Amino acid sequence: MKNxxxxxxxxxKKKNKIIFSALLLFFVFCFIVLFKGLNxxxxxxxxxxxxxxxxxxxSKDLYSENKISSDQIFVDSEFYAINIWSSWCVPCREEHPxxxxxxxxxxxxxxxxxxxxxxxxxKRFINEFGNPYFMIITDKNGIISIDLGAxxxxxxxxxxxxxxxxxxxxxxxxxxxxxxxxxxxK
Amino acid sequence: MxxxxxxxxxxILGFFFSILIIPVSIKNFNNKNKIIDNKIxxxxxxxxxxxxxxxxxxxxxxxxxxxxxxxxxxxxxxTKPLFxxxxxxxxxxxxxxxxxxxxxxxxxxxxxxxxxxQPKKYRILTLLFQQVIIIGFxxxxxxxxxxxxxxxxxxxxxxxxxxxxxDPALAIHPPIxxxxxxxxxIIFSSSLAAVVEKHISTVWAKHIKVWILVSxxxxxxxxxxxxxxxxxxxxxxxxxxxxxxxxxxxxxxxCLTALVHCILVLEKRLLLSxxxxxxxxxxxxxxxxxxxxxxxxxxxxxxxxxxxPERGIFILIFLFTLIFxxxxxxxxxxxxxxxxxxxxxxxxxxxxxxxxxxxxMYFLSVVLIGTVYPIFLEVLSDxxxxxxxxxxxxxxxxxxxPFLIFMSIGPNLNWIKSEVKKIxxxxxxxxxxSLLISLLILRKIGYxxxxxxxxxxxxFYLFFITIKDFFLKKFKNYSQNFSHFGFSLLILSILFNSxxxxxxITNLKVGEKxxxxxxxxxxxxxxxxxxxxxKSIIGYFKIKDKQNNSIQLKPExxxxxxxxxxxxxxxxxxxxxxxxFLVMNLVKDNEYFNVRYQIxxxxxxxxxxxxxxxxxxxxxLFKKLYEK
Numbered sequence: 180m181k182n183x184x185x186x187x188x189x190x191x192k193k194k195n196k197i198i199f200s201a202l203l204l205f206f207v208f209c210f211i212v213l214f215k216g217l218n219x220x221x222x223x224x225x226x227x228x229x230x231x232x233x234x235x236x237x238s239k240d241l242y243s244e245n246k247i248s249s250d251q252i253f254v255d256s257e258f259y260a261i262n263i264w265s266s267w268c269v270p271c272r273e274e275h276p277x278x279x280x281x282x283x284x285x286x287x288x289x290x291x292x293x294x295x296x297x298x299x300x301x302k303r304f305i306n307e308f309g310n311p312y313f314m315i316i317t318d319k320n321g322i323i324s325i326d327l328g329a330x331x332x333x334x335x336x337x338x339x340x341x342x343x344x345x346x347x348x349x350x351x352x353x354x355x356x357x358x359x360x361x362x363x364x365k
Numbered sequence: 366m367x368x369x370x371x372x373x374x375x376x377i378l379g380f381f382f383s384i385l386i387i388p389v390s391i392k393n394f395n396n397k398n399k400i401i402d403n404k405i406x407x408x409x410x411x412x413x414x415x416x417x418x419x420x421x422x423x424x425x426x427x428x429x430x431x432x433x434x435x436x437x438x439x440x441x442x443x444t445k446p447l448f449x450x451x452x453x454x455x456x457x458x459x460x461x462x463x464x465x466x467x468x469x470x471x472x473x474x475x476x477x478x479x480x481x482x483q484p485k486k487y488r489i490l491t492l493l494f495q496q497v498i499i500i501g502f503x504x505x506x507x508x509x510x511x512x513x514x515x516x517x518x519x520x521x522x523x524x525x526x527x528x529x530x531x532d533p534a535l536a537i538h539p540p541i542x543x544x545x546x547x548x549x550x551i552i553f554s555s556s557l558a559a560v561v562e563k564h565i566s567t568v569w570a571k572h573i574k575v576w577i578l579v580s581x582x583x584x585x586x587x588x589x590x591x592x593x594x595x596x597x598x599x600x601x602x603x604x605x606x607x608x609x610x611x612x613x614x615x616x617x618x619x620c621l622t623a624l625v626h627c628i629l630v631l632e633k634r635l636l637l638s639x640x641x642x643x644x645x646x647x648x649x650x651x652x653x654x655x656x657x658x659x660x661x662x663x664x665x666x667x668x669x670x671x672x673x674p675e676r677g678i679f680i681l682i683f684l685f686t687l688i689f690x691x692x693x694x695x696x697x698x699x700x701x702x703x704x705x706x707x708x709x710x711x712x713x714x715x716x717x718x719x720x721x722x723x724x725x726m727y728f729l730s731v732v733l734i735g736t737v738y739p740i741f742l743e744v745l746s747d748x749x750x751x752x753x754x755x756x757x758x759x760x761x762x763x764x765x766x767p768f769l770i771f772m773s774i775g776p777n778l779n780w781i782k783s784e785v786k787k788i789x790x791x792x793x794x795x796x797x798x799s800l801l802i803s804l805l806i807l808r809k810i811g812y813x814x815x816x817x818x819x820x821x822x823x824x825f826y827l828f829f830i831t832i833k834d835f836f837l838k839k840f841k842n843y844s845q846n847f848s849h850f851g852f853s854l855l856i857l858s859i860l861f862n863s864x865x866x867x868x869x870i871t872n873l874k875v876g877e878k879x880x881x882x883x884x885x886x887x888x889x890x891x892x893x894x895x896x897x898x899x900k901s902i903i904g905y906f907k908i909k910d911k912q913n914n915s916i917q918l919k920p921e922x923x924x925x926x927x928x929x930x931x932x933x934x935x936x937x938x939x940x941x942x943x944x945x946f947l948v949m950n951l952v953k954d955n956e957y958f959n960v961r962y963q964i965x966x967x968x969x970x971x972x973x974x975x976x977x978x979x980x981x982x983x984x985x986l987f988k989k990l991y992e993k
Contacts, residue, residue: 267520
């Protein structure tokens with residue numbers, strides 16, 4: 180009788196061990212899958228159904244303070260990039276080296292749109308980190324950026340010679356986005 | 366500026382106290398005193414106090430629009446109304462974690478002062494387990510998501526808060542939900558402590574039941590607020606979208622609901638002890654995975670939150686450490702405590718509760734699979750899918766029928782054993798009555814499919830049984846009656862709402878009209894005004910019915926300027942019978958507006974019945990507190 184009880188107890192222990200190891204394995208599996216899943220980027224970019232045509236606008240040049248209209252800017256290049264930036268924007272600092280890299284590409288004119296910024300600070304920022312831009316125009320009250328459909332700073336729009344926005348990047352540019360831009364330019 | 370500094374340093378002080386508790390309580394655990402050292406109370410209080418200070422520091426930074434604080438910069442804007450500046454504090458990743466921490470430290474302090482009739486070792490062990498969670502959150506906050514990061518040069522303007530989140534229901538939705546989530550952490554720690562101390566008994570069940578009820582009430586209320594927000598603000602005309610973020614709050618709810626019932630069995634019969642512990646662990650783990658899934662950015666949904674992989678990895682490791690830790694404790698320490706063989710009869714309250722527990726677990730697994738499967742599939746095969754409502758409806762609705770039947774029969778059975786004789790004439794009468802009512806209704810609205818028909822019948826059956834019990838049993842079990850009655854009403858209103866809803870979508874310009882059923886909808890005029898942080902376009906619509914009674918609906922379009930987002934505010938006229946719902950959208954480069962008009966019967970009853978369910982929980986809680 181006692182033996183029977185003991186055996187029952189032992190088999191129960193064994194069963195518990197099996198359940199425990201099975202659960203352990205299961206959770207390890209879950210962990211690995213979720214861990215891998217984390218590395219897939221899920222940054223959401225709103226889809227533009229039709230390629231938007233750039234509205235014309237007028238702005239001021241940051242340095243010369245001359246009025247300049249969009250028709251004067253988009254004239255002779257195959258591709259343009261509008262980069263919205265600001266001296267107070269922290270991610271813009273991280274992004275800056277990537278912009279310097281991008282500026283070496285001659286088939287693209289990089290235009291800086293200085294968003295809600297103090298011109299003094301903006302110039303200081305450029306002096307400190309270098310100027311990747313072909314031209315810097317100012318957007319003092321942020322209206323140009325809103326018309327572009329921008330959501331935040333920094334943001335980059337790639338525009339072709341027909342003034343169509345063909346690609347947009349939310350947040351700072353990284354290795355991956357540079358590659359994508361280079362693919363478009365080819 | 367100052368508030369920011371104070372907030373940061375008091376957070377660090379709080380962290381210091383949370384570590385200090387551990388050696389002090391271990392020392393107290395091992396000595397022979399029967400009571401807890403007063404030191405522990407004061408340290409726990411200080412821990413809570415400093416988190417409160419830190420939280421108020423953050424609120425102040427938001428109120429003052431102090432953009433030297435990165436969190437404020439990213440989530441606020443000077444033009445935002447004060448109320449939403451404050452609610453912006455917890456509307457973002459960093460702030461919401463600080464709120465988690467606040468509630469965690471508050472709850473453990475309350476637990477300590479409210480559990481004096483429990484054994485000392487059990488209380489200290491609960492405190493220690495809870496402290497592990499608290500320290501985990503402190504580390505997470507300080508290491509990866511510090512809400513007090515400093516920005517220089519100081520920006521002039523913030524990046525604004527998603528305007529969809531500027532809604533009163535949503536402003537209080539996260540704190541309420543968190544109270545529910547965090548309440549489940551106390552249940553988790555205390556059940557682990559009870560396992561280690563072999564304290565799982567009717568005394569323990571009575572004591573932990575209060576915490577289970579509190580968490581359940583907050584969780585239910587929080588989910589309801591989220592759903593109200595979705596209905597009124599998102600403008601899609603529904604109240605539940607099976608969005609991953611919604612599912613994530615529903616999963617612990619299933620678990621907690623099962624727990625509310627099975628703690629009763631433990632209290633009365635000392636049965637299902639392992640099951641209770643497993644549910645306690647699972648509830649908190651599901652709350653944590655909810656936080657993980659939402660905050661790590663592994664899911665894509667209408668709710669956008671920070672996407673920092675480092676954060677995700679931290680929560681993931683933390684979550685799985687807790688899972689392993691609790692599994693290990695469960696398997697090492699847990700022994701079934703019923704040495705005597707207890708007979709279980711088929712026809713008894715406990716078996717019916719167990720059955721419904723299994724149904725709840727089934728619903729839980731459906732939702733869990735629907736939510737997690739896309740992630741697994743993407744990782745394993747690079748395929749992107751999303752699981753939509755039909756999946757959930759197909760798998761859940763048929764099983765609601767037996768669930769409802771058990772809900773109506775169960776409470777009428779006795780503990781231990783019921784005689785078949787007890788199934789008496791009242792029950793048969795209620796059944797016939799509900800059959801009659803369902804038939805009458807079906808005649809009126811037409812055939813709705815086999816499953817819906819049976820579901821209506823089953824829901825009516827529960828409806829009448831609970832009414833009967835409420836009056837005939839002299840209010841013996843009124844809290845249960847309230848909740849179950851509310852649930853039957855909820856199912857009925859959801860069913861009729863989805864069967865009888867009708868809508869029309871069309872493009873209109875000012876001056877045009879269209880007819881819908883017996884009504885004519887006239888687009889009279891639009892009016893646009895500049896508001897503090899958005900531009901508003903209001904459309905005036907008149908709805909005339911056959912008798913020439915007319916009502917006016919004024920849906921609104923809001924074009925927010927910071928960041929630029931267009932939201933449509935539906936105008937909803939609510940009556941007890943139906944909601945009239947009208948929403949308009951901009952058609953690009955056109956004077957036409959896209960107009961959607963819906964008649965949604967019994968909409969308000971969905972909220973009313975949920976409130977009834979919550980009232981049931983509240984009544985049970987008060988009864989419990991009053992007994993003491």
